Amino acid sequence: MATHSLKHALFCAVVTLIIAYPILGLDLEARGTSVVLAGADTATVVSVLAAALVVFVFQLFRHRILGSLGTMPSLNPFANREPMPQDKRQRLETIALVVLVVAALIWPFFVSRGAVDLATLVLIYIMLALGLNVVVGLAGLLDLGYVAFYAVGAYTFALLHQYFGVSFWVALPVGAGLAATFGLLLGFPVLRLRGDYLAIVTLGFGEIIRILLNNMTWLTGGPNGIGGIPDPTVFGMEFGRRVKEEGNVSFHEIFDVAYSGSHKIIVLYLIALVLALFTALVIRRFTKMPVGRSWEALREDEIAARSLGLSRTAVKLSAFTIGAFFAGFAGTVFASKQGFISPESFVFLESAIILAIVVLGGMGSQLGVILAAVAVIILPELAREFSEYRMLIFGAAMVLMMVWRPQGLLPMRRIHIEINKQE
Amino acid sequence: MSMLVLEDVHTHYGKIEALHGVSVEVNKGEIVSLIGANGAGKTTLLMTICGNPRATSGRVILGGRDITRQATASTMRSGLAIVPEGRRIFSGLTVEENLHMGGFFNSKAEIRKSQDYVYELFPRLKERQYQRAGTMSGGEQQMLAIGRALMSKPQMILLDEPSLGLAPLVIRQIFEIVGHLRDEGITVFLVEQNAHQALNLADRGYVLETGRIRLHDTGANLLANPDVRNAYLGG
Numbered sequence: 001m002a003t004h005s006l007k008h009a010l011f012c013a014v015v016t017l018i019i020a021y022p023i024l025g026l027d028l029e030a031r032g033t034s035v036v037l038a039g040a041d042t043a044t045v046v047s048v049l050a051a052a053l054v055v056f057v058f059q060l061f062r063h064r065i066l067g068s069l070g071t072m073p074s075l076n077p078f079a080n081r082e083p084m085p086q087d088k089r090q091r092l093e094t095i096a097l098v099v100l101v102v103a104a105l106i107w108p109f110f111v112s113r114g115a116v117d118l119a120t121l122v123l124i125y126i127m128l129a130l131g132l133n134v135v136v137g138l139a140g141l142l143d144l145g146y147v148a149f150y151a152v153g154a155y156t157f158a159l160l161h162q163y164f165g166v167s168f169w170v171a172l173p174v175g176a177g178l179a180a181t182f183g184l185l186l187g188f189p190v191l192r193l194r195g196d197y198l199a200i201v202t203l204g205f206g207e208i209i210r211i212l213l214n215n216m217t218w219l220t221g222g223p224n225g226i227g228g229i230p231d232p233t234v235f236g237m238e239f240g241r242r243v244k245e246e247g248n249v250s251f252h253e254i255f256d257v258a259y260s261g262s263h264k265i266i267v268l269y270l271i272a273l274v275l276a277l278f279t280a281l282v283i284r285r286f287t288k289m290p291v292g293r294s295w296e297a298l299r300e301d302e303i304a305a306r307s308l309g310l311s312r313t314a315v316k317l318s319a320f321t322i323g324a325f326f327a328g329f330a331g332t333v334f335a336s337k338q339g340f341i342s343p344e345s346f347v348f349l350e351s352a353i354i355l356a357i358v359v360l361g362g363m364g365s366q367l368g369v370i371l372a373a374v375a376v377i378i379l380p381e382l383a384r385e386f387s388e389y390r391m392l393i394f395g396a397a398m399v400l401m402m403v404w405r406p407q408g409l410l411p412m413r414r415i416h417i418e419i420n421k422q423e
Numbered sequence: 424m425s426m427l428v429l430e431d432v433h434t435h436y437g438k439i440e441a442l443h444g445v446s447v448e449v450n451k452g453e454i455v456s457l458i459g460a461n462g463a464g465k466t467t468l469l470m471t472i473c474g475n476p477r478a479t480s481g482r483v484i485l486g487g488r489d490i491t492r493q494a495t496a497s498t499m500r501s502g503l504a505i506v507p508e509g510r511r512i513f514s515g516l517t518v519e520e521n522l523h524m525g526g527f528f529n530s531k532a533e534i535r536k537s538q539d540y541v542y543e544l545f546p547r548l549k550e551r552q553y554q555r556a557g558t559m560s561g562g563e564q565q566m567l568a569i570g571r572a573l574m575s576k577p578q579m580i581l582l583d584e585p586s587l588g589l590a591p592l593v594i595r596q597i598f599e600i601v602g603h604l605r606d607e608g609i610t611v612f613l614v615e616q617n618a619h620q621a622l623n624l625a626d627r628g629y630v631l632e633t634g635r636i637r638l639h640d641t642g643a644n645l646l647a648n649p650d651v652r653n654a655y656l657g658g
Contacts, residue, residue: 296516300515305524307511308499311496314496
C-alpha cells in the first residue's frame with residue numbers, strides 16, 4: 001500500500017514536471033534574425049519544482065487528506081435541508097426572477113460601456129443556451145452542431161441587409177424562421193440516430209454550414225465576412241451620431257439630450273434582455289405543455305414513449321425546430337451587436353461552449369442554464385489579469401465542477417402537474 | 424368476433440427471418456397466452472403487432488382493420504396498448520406523471536377518470552402517487568406499467584412477460600389483475616415464460632417454437648398436454 005502510493009505520487013510529480021517545465025521554464029527569444037531557446041529565470045524554475053513537490057506530497061497523503069475533508073461539515077448549508085413545498089418554492093422563484101429582471105433593467109445606466117457590452121454578449125449566450133437546453137436537456141438529443149443555426153440567423157440578417165436593406169426588426173423573425181427551417185431539415189436525416197451517432201452527424205452539419213459560408217464567396221464574402229450591419233432602431237429612431245438610413249430620426253435630437261456613445265449600447269442591451277426574457281418565457285411555457293412532456297418522455301425511454309402512441313418523428317423534429325429557432329434569434333442579435341460577421345465566429349468551439357453552459361447549469365434547468373451562461377462568459381473576462389493562464393483556470397474550474405457537482409449548478413427540479421385536485 | 428388476427432406473418436431482422444409464418448387469432452373479451460422458450464420470437468411477435476419491426480409479409484388485423492403497414496404511433500392510438508418487456512416506466516417522473524403520459528392523447532377529464540380507475544385497481548399506486556417511479560419496487564413498477572397502459576382506455580392490451588423478475592406472491596397479484604381486466608371486457612394477449620400460471624389463466628393458448636406456432640388449444644388442454652408439460656412445465 002505504502003510503496004504503491006509512493007510510486008503513484010512520484011509518477012504524478014514527474015508528469016507535473018514534464019507538463020509544466022517546457023511551458024513555463026523555457027522561453028523562445030528573438031536575437032537578431034534567429035530565435036534561440038533560453039531558460040527562464042530561476043524564480044520560475046523554482047516555482048515549477050515547488051509545484052511538483054506540492055503534487056508529490058498531496059498524492060502521497062491523498063487518502064488521508066481527502067478522508068479528513070470528508071469528515072468536515074458540508075460546505076453547502078442547504079445540503080441536508082428538507083425540500084421546500086412546491087407552491088412556496090414557486091412563489092420564491094417568481095419573486096427572485098422579478099427582482100432579477102428589474103435589476104437587469106436598471107443597472108446598465110450605472111455601469112461602464114464595456115460592462116454593458118459584455119452583458120449583451122451574456123444575454124446572447126443565454127438565448128443560445130436556453131435553445132440548446134430544449135434539444136439536449138429536455139429531449140436528450142446530443143447536438144454538437146448547434147452553432148450552425150446561430151450562423152444561419154446571423155447571416156440571414158447580414159445578407160438581407162446587404163442585398164435588400166432589410167432592418168433588424170424584419171430580419172429577426174425571418175432569421176429565426178430560417179434557422180428553424182434548417183433545424184427541421186437537419187431533423188429528418190437524424191431521426192433514427194441516437195447518442196454518439198447523432199452527435200457526429202450534427203457536428204458534421206455544423207461544419208458544413210461554416211465551410212459553405214466560407215466558400216460561397218460570391219454570396220457571403222467568404223472569409224472576409226460581411227460588414228456594415230446596422231444597429232436596431234426603436235420606432236424609427238437611430239442611436240448613432242448621424243442618421244444613416246433615410247426616413248429615420250436620431251434619438252438625441254428628438255429628445256434633445258447630448259449625444260452619447262453609450263445610448264446605442266444600452267439600447268442593444270435592453271433589446272437583448274427583452275428577447276432573452278421572451279425566449280425563457282416561451283420555452284418555460286413549452287415545458288408545461290404536452291409537447292414539453294413528450295420531449296421528456298422521449299429522453300427517459302424512447303420505446304416506452306412510442307408504446308404510448310407518441311410519434312418519434314414529431315417529437316424529435318419539434319425539439320430540433322424550436323431549439324434552432326432561438327439560435328436564429330440569438331444570431332440576429334449577435335450580427336447587429338458586432339456589426340460585422342464572418343465564418344470565424346461560428347466555429348465548433350462555440351457549439352462546445354454552449355453545450356458546456358447547458359451541462360454546467362444542469363440539463364433541463366432554465367435558471368441553472370442562465371446562471372451558467374453568466375459564469376462561463378464573465379469568468380474568463382474577470383480572469384483577464386492572469387492573461388495567458390485564464391483559459392487554464394477556466395478549464396480547471398470546469399473539471400472541478402464536474403467532479404463535485406456532476407448534476408450541474410442548479411439541477412432541474414420538475415414541477416409536478418396536478419390534474420387531480422381533490423377536495 | 425375476433426379482435427386481433429395475424430395471418431401468416433413473417434418478420435425479418437435485416438436478412439434473418441425471426442417469424443416464419445405465424446397465425447394467431449384473439450377473440451374479443453378473451454385472454455390468450457403465448458408461451459415459448461427464450462429466443463422463440465415471443466417479443467418479436469408482439470412488436471410486429473405494434474409495427475416495429477413491420478411484418479415483411481402476411482397481415483395483422485386489429486378490430487377488423489388491416490394495420491400491417493400502419494405507423495406505430497397511430498396503431499398505439501387506436502385502442503391498443505402494450506406493457507413492454509422490462510416495464511420501461513419513466514423512472515425520473517412521478518407515478519402520477521407516468522399515468523398522465525399514458526393518457527397523453529386524452530382530455531383532462533378523461534385522464535382524471537381513468538386515473539381514478541387505475542388507483543382503484545392498484546391502491547398501492549395511489550399511496551405512492553407523488554413518488555418518483557424509479558424508486559419503487561419491481562412489483563409496484565409492473566403495476567404502474569399496466570396502469571399506464573390502461574390510461575388510454577384500450578380495448579385490447581398486450582402484456583410482455585409481466586412476471587419477469589418478480590416474487591411469486593407479486594406474480595399472483597398481477598395475474599389476478601389481468602383476470603380482472605378480462606371481466607371488465609378488455610381483451611388480453613399475454614406473452615409469458617411462466618407457462619403454468621399463464622395457461623391457467625388463459626382461455627386459449629399458443630406455443631411458439633423458433634418462430635413457428637407448434638401447438639394451439641384451450642388453456643386447460645395445453646396444461647394437460649404431455650409435450651407441453653415436458654418442455655415448459657418441468658415434467
